[in-house]
Every structure is written in structure tokens, then in C-alpha cells.
Amino acid sequence: MTWLQIIAYAGTFVFALTGALKARVYRMDIFGGAVLAFVTAYGGGTVRDVIIGARPVGWLNDYFGLGLVVLAVVAVFLLSDKLARLPVTIFLTDAIGLGLFTVLGIQKSLNLDVNSGFAVVMGVVSATFGGLLADILSNTVPDLLKKGELYATASLAGGIMHIVLTHYGAPEHLIFGVCIVLVVSVRVLSKWKRIYLPEL
Amino acid sequence: MTWLQIIAYAGTFVFALTGALKARVYRMDIFGGAVLAFVTAYGGGTVRDVIIGARPVGWLNDYFGLGLVVLAVVAVFLLSDKLARLPVTIFLTDAIGLGLFTVLGIQKSLNLDVNSGFAVVMGVVSATFGGLLADILSNTVPDLLKKGELYATASLAGGIMHIVLTHYGAPEHLIFGVCIVLVVSVRVLSKWKRIYLPEL
Amino acid sequence: MTWLQIIAYAGTFVFALTGALKARVYRMDIFGGAVLAFVTAYGGGTVRDVIIGARPVGWLNDYFGLGLVVLAVVAVFLLSDKLARLPVTIFLTDAIGLGLFTVLGIQKSLNLDVNSGFAVVMGVVSATFGGLLADILSNTVPDLLKKGELYATASLAGGIMHIVLTHYGAPEHLIFGVCIVLVVSVRVLSKWKRIYLPEL
Numbered sequence: 001m002t003w004l005q006i007i008a009y010a011g012t013f014v015f016a017l018t019g020a021l022k023a024r025v026y027r028m029d030i031f032g033g034a035v036l037a038f039v040t041a042y043g044g045g046t047v048r049d050v051i052i053g054a055r056p057v058g059w060l061n062d063y064f065g066l067g068l069v070v071l072a073v074v075a076v077f078l079l080s081d082k083l084a085r086l087p088v089t090i091f092l093t094d095a096i097g098l099g100l101f102t103v104l105g106i107q108k109s110l111n112l113d114v115n116s117g118f119a120v121v122m123g124v125v126s127a128t129f130g131g132l133l134a135d136i137l138s139n140t141v142p143d144l145l146k147k148g149e150l151y152a153t154a155s156l157a158g159g160i161m162h163i164v165l166t167h168y169g170a171p172e173h174l175i176f177g178v179c180i181v182l183v184v185s186v187r188v189l190s191k192w193k194r195i196y197l198p199e200l
Numbered sequence: 201m202t203w204l205q206i207i208a209y210a211g212t213f214v215f216a217l218t219g220a221l222k223a224r225v226y227r228m229d230i231f232g233g234a235v236l237a238f239v240t241a242y243g244g245g246t247v248r249d250v251i252i253g254a255r256p257v258g259w260l261n262d263y264f265g266l267g268l269v270v271l272a273v274v275a276v277f278l279l280s281d282k283l284a285r286l287p288v289t290i291f292l293t294d295a296i297g298l299g300l301f302t303v304l305g306i307q308k309s310l311n312l313d314v315n316s317g318f319a320v321v322m323g324v325v326s327a328t329f330g331g332l333l334a335d336i337l338s339n340t341v342p343d344l345l346k347k348g349e350l351y352a353t354a355s356l357a358g359g360i361m362h363i364v365l366t367h368y369g370a371p372e373h374l375i376f377g378v379c380i381v382l383v384v385s386v387r388v389l390s391k392w393k394r395i396y397l398p399e400l
Numbered sequence: 401m402t403w404l405q406i407i408a409y410a411g412t413f414v415f416a417l418t419g420a421l422k423a424r425v426y427r428m429d430i431f432g433g434a435v436l437a438f439v440t441a442y443g444g445g446t447v448r449d450v451i452i453g454a455r456p457v458g459w460l461n462d463y464f465g466l467g468l469v470v471l472a473v474v475a476v477f478l479l480s481d482k483l484a485r486l487p488v489t490i491f492l493t494d495a496i497g498l499g500l501f502t503v504l505g506i507q508k509s510l511n512l513d514v515n516s517g518f519a520v521v522m523g524v525v526s527a528t529f530g531g532l533l534a535d536i537l538s539n540t541v542p543d544l545l546k547k548g549e550l551y552a553t554a555s556l557a558g559g560i561m562h563i564v565l566t567h568y569g570a571p572e573h574l575i576f577g578v579c580i581v582l583v584v585s586v587r588v589l590s591k592w593k594r595i596y597l598p599e600l
Contacts, residue, residue: 023345024400031352032345033400046251051446053456056253061315077400115461132537137332139341141539145423145432152431200424200433200477223545224600231552232545233600246451256453261515277600337532339541 004104004176011100012065014093016041016072017083019134021090024080026138034073036134041069043130048105048122052112091191092184095154099183101127102155103176106162116167120159127155147199150190158183204304204376211300212265214293216241216272217283219334221290224280226338234273236334241269243330248305248322252312291391292384295354299383301327302355303376306362316367320359327355347399350390358383404504404576411500412465414493416441416472417483419534421490424480426538434473436534441469443530448505448522452512491591492584495554499583501527502555503576506562516567520559527555547599550590558583 019040023033042059049057059065076083083090105126109119128144128151135142144152158179165175189195219240223233242259249257259265276283283290305326309319328344328351335342344352358379365375389395419440423433442459449457459465476483483490505526509519528544528551535542544552558579565575589595 020400026341026345027347028345028400029347029397030400031397032347035345050250050450051457051460053460055255055455056312056314057251060251060253061318063315063317066317066321073400080400112456114456115463117463117466118461121466136336136536136539137342137345139336139339139539141426142537145426145428145435145537147427147429147432197429197431200420200428200430200473200480220600226541226545227547228545228600229547229597230600231597232547235545250450255455256512256514257451260451260453261518263515263517266517266521273600280600336536337542337545339536339539 004107007100008104009065009068011097011104012041013068013072014090014097015101015130016069017076018090018094018097018131020073020076021080021083022134022138024076030073030077033076034070036137037069037073037076039137040130040134041065041072043133044101044126044128045105045130047129047133048108048126051125052109052114052122054108054112058108092188095184095187096180098127098151098155098187099158099180101130102158102183103162103179106159110166116163120156120163123159123162124152124155128152147196150186150195150197153197154183154186154190157186204307207300208304209265209268211297211304212241213268213272214297215301215330216269217276218290218294218297218331220273220276221280221283222334222338224276230273230277233276234270236337237269237273237276239337240330240334241265241272243333244301244326244328245305245330247329247333248308248326251325252309252314252322254308254312258308292388295384295387296380298327298351298355298387299358299380301330302358302383303362303379306359310366316363320356320363323359323362324352324355328352347396350386350395350397353397354383354386354390357386404507407500408504409465409468411497411504412441413468413472414490414497415501415530416469417476418490418494418497418531420473420476421480421483422534422538424476430473430477433476434470436537437469437473437476439537440530440534441465441472443533444501444526444528445505445530447529447533448508448526451525452509452514452522454508454512458508492588495584495587496580498527498551498555498587499558499580501530502558502583503562503579506559510566516563520556520563523559523562524552524555528552547596550586550595550597553597554583554586554590557586 016037019037020033023036028036045059046057102123106119106123109122114122132142132144161182162175162179165178216237219237220233222240223236228236245259246257302323306319306323309322314322332342332344361382362375362379365378416437419437420433423436428436445459446457502523506519506523509522514522532542532544561582562575562579565578
């Protein structure tokens, strides 16, 4: 297992946790929780793969990833009271997941000959559309679209940095590291200093 | 036309009927009813085909299936008062549709080299995501995700039975029959005895 | 650039404008506006391409189209008060977009060996599902499904005319022109004379 795969699974687990916790807020049953966990973890990658024409989608036949999603649902079922006391931890792991999925989305797109600008768009889609689809399933306006802290913008900043460093021939590990740190930093700064995008 | 195709068309017609009746509840116009009927009947199979990489989706160019959907919309337009008096009939045909689409989803996935665990997931997706998409279009939280009777769970039970029987080399007709009967039984039992999944 | 491409880009720009103006109504931020503009402009074509198996989707790697969407968002950000005073202009450009996307959807489907009836369905999907997806993202019942003026029906009428003229071997430019004029006429007549589809 490569270092990138390990972090991809970490991102999957964290996003599945976020989805299952959201299902609890809406008082869904266990199946509803599993669907929301799965959609949050895999929704963004699925939309990306469909758009760039990867076939079949990346998570198919991957029992380990499926097991992580199930584990996240079980964890929320058993431990949700304790998890609710860890909002900062969840905020941070979600921010790290955002950075990881941005990098993964861009890499997968570049490997399929998507050009740089659209690879950045696909990075944002990979990182944010899972949560957006889960919000649609919960019948709420996606957090992502409402006025609020920088979320997609953090992903976008990391994505642009990724393309710039790639252009100048930086080694892969450096690109991944800088990009992820940048996404997490923008996200944390926005939360801390209450930096918002202007309303349209 | 094989026996399997006949039942597939029966499932398509029943699910289209369910979708059109739902459109009536939300006072949509005839076009809205046609969209909801189509999405309920074909939405689950479309999501499945996109995920497993079947291309193009199965219902494309199938005039007979399209005709059945149109027929269901016309039937609801002309006869909905009478159909409303048949809730038990509709419940039963919907349960049978659930079983049929579970079997079809698993078979199609296995034929495209999806492994057993994910084939079961694809069976549930085939059988339940049409109704879920129709609920999203109607701007309600999908019934499927809310605390309630066993629906997806019935599909899941049938799917697991399907894989177990396939593993032991049972003949295809036996597998299909047992699986469909199991799905319908779990569904009916859950309705009758008010068996619910626990809340997350 | 062919005549058809020029009009396709015009349709993309107009639909992106519609999406961004909708985001303003729901008080989304700039990112939300960009997503709604993009989804309105490209959502219908994406669903069509996924269903008919075009891979990757048509708008990928097309910087010019992406630039038009960004331009529409910037225009709404800077000029929305003036745009709000142009409801008739926007109604007309949207009607023209409806006609253009109907023609494009049918042509692309026929080129991929979709048969005539389903090509008409794909024309309607191309022309209407972008707005429908944007409505889902905004957490409202899609306008398209509610009782109201003829919209999808205008697209359907143009699509049927397209297939009839193609059957009789009419030259391409005539087909495109007649079809677009018919869609716009039905749309304008419905608005003007308040012609509605009956409720289901």
C-alpha cells in the first residue's frame, strides 16, 4: 500500500464519519446512516470519475474501503455521544480529508489527460461533492453553496498550488505535502478569523 | 423474451406507477408525472450502470420499456381515483418490483465482473435508488433514509441469499425464485408486524 | 468554429446567467453562484452524455466554455441590478437556449446511434435537466415539474419536428432553424396566452 493510498483511506474514513454524524442529526435509521456515510465518502469521486470517463468508478470492488465506511457507521452508532464532544477533532480531520481528496482528484484527472484547469475543477469536485450530495439527500440547501467559511475555496487554492508546482517540475511528495498543508491552513484560518466569501 | 425480461418489464411498470402516483400527491403536471414515473422506474438501474461502467445505460433504445412507462402515466391520469382504492395491491406489486430489481441488479453486476459483496450493494441500489431520486425531485427527505419499515433491508436480505445460493451452485431459476420470495416476505412481515430498523 | 458551435456557446452563456441569477435569489456566495451557473449550463448535457455513453462528457477540457460560465457569474456579480430590469430579455434568451440545447442534444444522440424516439427524450433532457439540477441544489421543487407554462413541452415539440424533418431528408440548416423557431414560439405563446399542461 502506497503512502497516497493510506491517506486516501484515512480521508474516506473521516468523510464517512461526517456523513454518519449528519444522518444522526436528521434522525435517520441505520440504513440511512450507511447511505449518507457512503455518499459523503464516495460521492465526490464518483461524480469526478463519471465526468472524466474513468470506468468503472474507483471504489468498486474495494472491500477495504467499504469496510471503513461500515466501521464509521458502527462507530457513530456506538460512540456518537463521545464523538459529539470532539468537534475540533472532527473539524481538523475533515479539513485534512478535504486536502487529501483535492490532491487525489487532481492526480487521477491528470493521469487521464484532463488539462490543468479542469483538473483543478475536478479536485474541488472530488473534495466537496460528497458532502453536497449528502446535503441533498437530507433535503437541505448544501452548506457548500451558502454564505459561510471558506471550504471549496480552500480546495481551490490547494489545487492551483498543485498545478503551479507540477508546472515547475517539483517532486511529487513535495507537491502533495504543500498542497495538503495549504488546504488545511486556509480552512483553519477561515474558521478562526471568520473569513467569508462575499455574497453573490 | 425470456422469463427474466418479462418480470423486469413488470417491475418497470409497477415502479412507474408508483412514481406517477407520487407526482399526483405533489400536484405536478403531466410532464412532471412522466419524469417521476421514468426516474422511479429507471433511476436505480441508471445509477447502477454508471457505477459498474455499463455503457450506454440498459434502458436506452428500448421502446417497449418506454411505452410501459407512458402507459403507467396514462393509467394514473385516467384511473387514479380507482388506483387510490388499491393500496394493498400497490404495496404488493411494489414489493415484488423490489425483489425483481434486486435480482436483476445483482445478475447484471456479476456479469460485468463485479465481486459478490459489491454486487449485493448494486442490487440494493438498483431496487431502491429510483424511489430515492424521485423523492429528491419532489423535494422531500427520501422515505428510504427515514426511520421506518424494512425496505432496503428486504432487498439486502434477498441479495445475500442470492450470493449464498450462487456460491453453492444452485440453479438460476431456484436462486431467482427464492430471492424474490424472500424480499417480498421480509417486506410484508415488516409492514404487518411493524418491524423497524433502529435509529442511528 | 461552426455556426452550431457558436450558438451552443450562446446557449451555455445564457443558461449560466440564469443559474447565477437563481443563486442570487437564494443569497448564495460567489462559489455557490459559480456552481449553480455551471450546473445550469452543463448539467443537462452531462446527464445526456452519461446516459448515451459519450465519454468523457462534452464540456471537459473546453476552456472557452468554462470562461463563458465564469464571465456569466462575474456579470451577475457586477450587474445584477441592471439584469433584474431585463426580465423579457432573459426570458427570450432562455427560450432560445432551450431551442438550441434541444437541437444539440438530439444531434449528439443521433450521432451515437441512439434511435429517434430516445433522441427526442435526450433532446428534452439536454435542454431541461440543467435547470432541474440547479433547482435541486437550491432545495426547491423543480419548476419544471410543477404545474406551469409549457417549457419541456416546447422542447418536446421541437424535438419531434426535428425527427420528422430528418426522416424526410430536409437539409440540416433548415432542420435546425425550424426546430429552434418552433421551440421559441411554443414557449412565447405559452407565456403570453397562459397555456398550461393539465395537472396529473
